[in-house]
Amino acid sequence: MPHTNDVGIPSRQAPEPVGYIGLGNMGAPMATRLLEWSGGLVVCDVRDDAVAPFLDKGARVGTPAELAASCSVVSVTVLDDAQVREVVAGPEGLLVNARDGLVIAVHSTIADSTAVELAQLCAERGVGFVDAPVSGGAPGAADGNLATMVGASEADFEVVKPTFELWAGLVVHAGAPGAGTRMKLARNLLHFVSFTATAEAARLAEAAGLSVADLGNVVRHTDAITGGAGAIMYRDTAEPVEPGDFWEGVFGHVRGLGEKDLTLALGLGGRLGVDLPLAAHSLTGLGDALGVGPGPLATEYEENHR
Template identity: 55%
Template sequence: MSEANRGARGVVPPQRPGMSEANRDGVGFIGLGQMGEPMARHLTGRGLVVFDARADAVAPLVEAGARAARSVAEVAAHCALVSIMVRDDDQVREVAEEAIAAARPGTVLAIHSTIRAKTAEDLAEKARRYDIEVVDAPVSGGFMGASAGSLAVMVGGTPEAFERCREPFGDWADLVLHMGPVGAGTRTKLARNLLHFVSFTAAAEAQRLAEASGVSLRKLGRIVRHTDAITGGAGAIMLRPTTAPLEPDDDLYDILRHTRDLGEKDLSLALELAGELGVDAPFARLALERFGAGLGLAEDTDG
C-alpha cells in the first residue's frame, strides 16, 4: 500500500454485511495461530472482529460469536483496539502498516509478537502522524496461559494507551504491566526469554548428569516441575531493583548470602559428580564462577 493511500484518512474499506457502525468500538484481533486464537476467544464479548489469512482459523471464532473481516484494513477501520499476533518483524510491519492506513485517529494497535524493539518504535513513530497509538505488548505463559486466560503481558507505550488496553488485555491475562515507553515491552520479553531458553540448555546439562548417574529423567523432570512451582524457580531471586553489589545493611543481604553458600556448595558437588562420570558441564562451571557476583555479593563477602 502506497504512502499516498496511507495518508487518505477518510477512506474506509467497504463494509461487509453485518459490520455496522455500532461495531466501530469493538476489539480486533489479527493472527489466529496457536497463541492468537485462544487469546482472541476470551474477547468474544467485546464486539470482536477477527482476521487471518486462513479461513479455517477464523471459523471457530465466528462460531464463538466474533465477526469475520475480509482484510486487515477492515479490522482496523472498525475497531478502537486492534491486537496483532503474527510470526515475525516482517509480518508485523506488513500488517501494522496496512492497519495504520485504515484505522481512525485514536485507534490503539497492540503488537503481541516477539520482535525487535526498534520495529515497534518505528511503527509507533509512523502511526503517531495519524494520531494512532502503537503499543508493544508481548506475552508470556505459552499456549496453556493463553487458553486459561492467565498470561502475563508486558506493555510498552504511552500511559494513555496503556490505560485503554488494560481492561481488554485483562480478559486473557492475569498480569498486565506497563513497562515504559514503546519498545520497553519487547525489551522485557527478550530478557525474560533469555532466562527461559538459557535454562533449557542448563536443563539439558542436568539431564546428561542424571542419565550418566543412572537416574530416571522422567522422574527428575517431575521433581523439577513440582519444586519450581513451589519456590518460583529462578524468579525467586529476582527481587532487587538493580544488579549493583548489595550493601551489608540491605534486607536481602543475609538471605542471598545464604543462597550463595548453598548454591556454591551444591554446584561444587554436582561438578565433582560430573568429573567422576566424565560428563562435561560447562554451564555448571560458569554458574559456580559467577554465582555470588550474580546475586550481588562480592567474592570476599563473608559477613
C-alpha cells in the same frame, strides 16, 4: 469517539468493538477470550478455517482496513517483524484506514527497534501503538493466564488494559513503546539459557543411573513452589548489594547453599566423567550474580583450576 477525562487519559462512554488479526496457535485462544468483550469482536486471518469458529460464536470478520476503521483496539499476533510491518503499515494495512484514537497492539515477539519505529509512524497518523509480547505459551493462552509485558504511553496502556485482562493473568506496564519487547527478550534469554543448563543436569542424572523424566517431575514440582529463577528477582537493580542491606544476608545464604551444591555436583560429574561447564561457570559466578561476591568455595575452586 474517545473523550478525555480530568487526568488526560482517553476513556470511552461505552465499549467499542475490538479486533484481532492472526488466529494461530497463540492468537486463536487469546481472541477467543475477547468474545466476552461487550463491545463485540472483529477478526481477521488469511485462513477461512481459522475464522469460521469465531463467526459461529458471534464475531464479525473483516479486512485490516475494516478493523482499523471500526475498532478501538486491534491486536496483532503474526509471525515476525516483516509480517507485523505489513499488517500495520503495508499498502493494505491498518494505518491506511485508521480511525482517530485507534490503538494497535502487537503481541508478536519482534525487535525492540521495530516497535519504536512503528510507534513513531503510528503517532504521526494519530494512532496509538503498543508492543505487548506475551509469555506462558499455548497452555497459558488456553487458560487465559498469560503474562504480557506492555510498552505503551500511559494513555494507551489504560485503553488496552481492560481487553488484555480478559486473556492475561498478569499485565505489566514495562514503560514506553519498545519496553515490552525488551522485557520479553530478557525473559526469553533466561528461558533458553536455562534449557542449556537443563541438558547439562540431565546428562549428569543419566550418567548417575537416574531417570531424567523423574528429575523433570521434581524440577516442575519444586519450581512451582519456589518460583524458580524468578525467586531472586525482588530487587529493583542488578547492581551489587550494599553492605548492611537486607538482601546481603538473604543472598549470602543463597550463595552458600548454591556454592556447596554446585561443588558437590561438579565432584559427582568428575567421578562419572561428565563435563559440566555451566556448573563450573555458575560456581565461580554465582556470588557476583547475586550481588554479594564470591564465597570461599568459589574462591577455592578458582584457585584450584587456574
